[in-house]
Amino acid sequence: MEALLLYSAFNGLIVGIFYALMALGLSLILGLNGVINFAHGTFMALGGYVAFTIEPYVGFWGSLVVAPLLCVILGVAVERILIRPLYGRDPLFSLLLTFGLAMIMEDLIRTIWGSIGQPFALPNYLNTPLSNSLFFLTGYRVVLILITALVTGALFAVLRFSRIGIRIRAGNADLETISAMGVNIFFLRAANFGIGIFLAGVAGILAAGQLGLSPSIGSQLIMPSFVAIIVGGVGSLLGSVLGGLIIGIASGITAAFFPVAQEVVIYVIMAVVLVARPRGLFGQEGLFE
Amino acid sequence: MSSSIETKPQAARHASTNGRVAASVIIWVALLFVPFWLPMVGGYTDLASRALIYAIAASGLNLVLGYTGGLSFGHAAYFGLGAYGAGLCLIYIAPSLPLAILAGTVLGGIAGILVGPMAMKRKGIYFAMITIAFGQMFYFIAVRWNGLTGGEDGLTGFSRVPLHIGAQTIPLGADRFYYVVLALFAVVMAVIWQILRSPLGHSFVAVRENTTRLRFLGVAVDKQIWVAFAISTFITALAGALNAMLTGFASPDDLGWQLSGSFVVICVLGGMRSFWGPFLGAIIYIVAQDYLSSITQNWMSFIGLIFVLAVLFFPQGLLGFIKARTRS
Numbered sequence: 001m002e003a004l005l006l007y008s009a010f011n012g013l014i015v016g017i018f019y020a021l022m023a024l025g026l027s028l029i030l031g032l033n034g035v036i037n038f039a040h041g042t043f044m045a046l047g048g049y050v051a052f053t054i055e056p057y058v059g060f061w062g063s064l065v066v067a068p069l070l071c072v073i074l075g076v077a078v079e080r081i082l083i084r085p086l087y088g089r090d091p092l093f094s095l096l097l098t099f100g101l102a103m104i105m106e107d108l109i110r111t112i113w114g115s116i117g118q119p120f121a122l123p124n125y126l127n128t129p130l131s132n133s134l135f136f137l138t139g140y141r142v143v144l145i146l147i148t149a150l151v152t153g154a155l156f157a158v159l160r161f162s163r164i165g166i167r168i169r170a171g172n173a174d175l176e177t178i179s180a181m182g183v184n185i186f187f188l189r190a191a192n193f194g195i196g197i198f199l200a201g202v203a204g205i206l207a208a209g210q211l212g213l214s215p216s217i218g219s220q221l222i223m224p225s226f227v228a229i230i231v232g233g234v235g236s237l238l239g240s241v242l243g244g245l246i247i248g249i250a251s252g253i254t255a256a257f258f259p260v261a262q263e264v265v266i267y268v269i270m271a272v273v274l275v276a277r278p279r280g281l282f283g284q285e286g287l288f289e
Numbered sequence: 290m291s292s293s294i295e296t297k298p299q300a301a302r303h304a305s306t307n308g309r310v311a312a313s314v315i316i317w318v319a320l321l322f323v324p325f326w327l328p329m330v331g332g333y334t335d336l337a338s339r340a341l342i343y344a345i346a347a348s349g350l351n352l353v354l355g356y357t358g359g360l361s362f363g364h365a366a367y368f369g370l371g372a373y374g375a376g377l378c379l380i381y382i383a384p385s386l387p388l389a390i391l392a393g394t395v396l397g398g399i400a401g402i403l404v405g406p407m408a409m410k411r412k413g414i415y416f417a418m419i420t421i422a423f424g425q426m427f428y429f430i431a432v433r434w435n436g437l438t439g440g441e442d443g444l445t446g447f448s449r450v451p452l453h454i455g456a457q458t459i460p461l462g463a464d465r466f467y468y469v470v471l472a473l474f475a476v477v478m479a480v481i482w483q484i485l486r487s488p489l490g491h492s493f494v495a496v497r498e499n500t501t502r503l504r505f506l507g508v509a510v511d512k513q514i515w516v517a518f519a520i521s522t523f524i525t526a527l528a529g530a531l532n533a534m535l536t537g538f539a540s541p542d543d544l545g546w547q548l549s550g551s552f553v554v555i556c557v558l559g560g561m562r563s564f565w566g567p568f569l570g571a572i573i574y575i576v577a578q579d580y581l582s583s584i585t586q587n588w589m590s591f592i593g594l595i596f597v598l599a600v601l602f603f604p605q606g607l608l609g610f611i612k613a614r615t616r617s
Contacts (some may be wrong), residue, residue, distance in 0.1 A: 100593040101593070104594060219546065229419065263433065278410035
């Protein structure tokens with residue numbers, strides 16, 4: 001019983017990591033760019049598929065670096081060409097545009113790589129369990145947790161200490177003022193969008209190794225990420241991460257005991273949070289009210 | 290999002306009113322004779338039924354989206370609930386078409402009444418995110434509740450039943466069913482028209498234009514949004530029920546995010562600020578979808594492309610574009 005609970009909670013935690021990484025990027029882009037990037041999930045899927053294609057040439061670790069960067073290049077191009085004209089307009093339009101983008105990208109992924117799921121080959125030393133008693137703890141899962149911690153930690157350090165990070169946070173608070181102070185907010189928003197997409201790309205490769213690849217993996221993972229943001233709280237990056245982990249674990253535990261409800265439980269948590277504490281666990285008061 | 294105050298000379302106002310009446314008459318006459326002229330231009334009657342059903346759904350959504358200014362991106366949930374409700378009613382309760390349509394409408398509408406207050410805790414783009422998420426909840430319920438809903442394969446095992454009026458039994462072929470849809474479309478449009486002319490409808494627009502001021506005037510803004518959302522989900526659910534009767538099938542895709550986005554793009558394409566906008570948008574969308582899916586496997590890319598192009602080049606929609614042109 002306890003073993004099952006531990007096992008399923010850990011499974012949930014792994015999936016929650018993907019939600020958290022996605023929610024972190026979404027939350028960043030939502031904050032500074034004021035855009036719900038619905039195509040975030042397909043950028044993630046793209047990261048996984050690109051890594052799948054280049055892995056034979058550059059290896060797993062190489063693809064972990066190269067594939068997200070390729071996603072970033074595409075993401076910044078999308079921001080510059082498609083999203084930039086929509087700043088300052090009704091948020092309806094940017095959301096609708098990324099909806100369309102998600103459809104196009106998912107369809108293209110299906111056309112290029114096929115609609116059947118693809119296994120993502122991991123180095124052998126990562127696939128073996130670390131010990132017999134903790135059979136569910138493979139090397140890959142440890143690596144996955146470490147990489148996520150590293151990336152998240154690096155992001156928070158950048159936001160805290162680097163000049164661009166400080167500007168991003170300042171822009172979140174008051175974009176007009178920092179623009180008047182001479183910050184190039186067009187560059188800043190593009191950079192911020194790129195960082196968000198980078199996180200999606202990393203999540204894509206990590207998820208590919210754990211869950212395998214399918215064209216709809218992006219839209220499967222993006223919905224819980226929305227819930228992660230709502231549960232974690234408006235405008236809080238830390239909240240988004242914790243929200244992702246919480247719903248991941250809740251879903252994992254439910255999957256073991258009441259598998260039919262493993263997805264629905266996520267939305268029930270969201271409903272409870274919206275009723276009991278509308279601003280979310282770590283949300284700031286007064287945003288979007 | 291501000292609307293300019295129009296000051297037109299009396300004569301011009303009369304002319305535009307006359308034009309509008311003429312346009313309505315042409316639209317209704319054309320709709321009345323669809324089974325006669327549509328096959329001549331290469332269409333089929335079910336296509337027109339589908340366009341009208343989508344027009345009902347999008348017109349319902351537009352009450353929230355266009356008039357109240359709430360970004361609901363999850364309306365397919367209520368469309369799908371309408372479809373499942375109608376199908377389940379036919380299978381388990383009684384083989385009656387009016388009852389099935391009523392059951393679907395009520396099921397979707399009640400879901401809307403329940404979701405409304407929770408989604409409304411946040412405004413703007415956040416409201417959009419919450420409505421998307423709730424839409425997914427209903428999607429997963431439909432996919433996972435295998436025994437009742439047929440899971441991923443969708444709900445089958447029902448078909449369009451004949452209409453019983455008194456002792457008479459009227460079988461519903463494609464043409465007759467089209468007239469059922471058309472009649473309900475007319476009722477829905479009349480109801481929306483009446484609502485928009487009433488104080489309630491004016492308060493919807495006021496929510497969109499200046500929430501703060503409305504609040505100072507002593508109007509319970511949240512209640513108004515809730516009412517708009519609830520009415521709109523009832524109408525969209527009605528469309529879903531009709532769609533299930535049209536196809537004899539309720540699919541999880543009826544609740545999916547792609548369809549939610551499609552309803553929004555239909556409103557944008559036709560013109561969100563116009564009464565007939567969603568109707569025009571639905572015709573464009575359904576014809577485009579029908580054509581694209583017949584010539585290419587990648588029709589989803591092209592639908593997505595329509596989203597992108599509509600946003601970038603056509604944000605006021607067709608009717609907004611025409612209005613801007615005739616005004617200048």
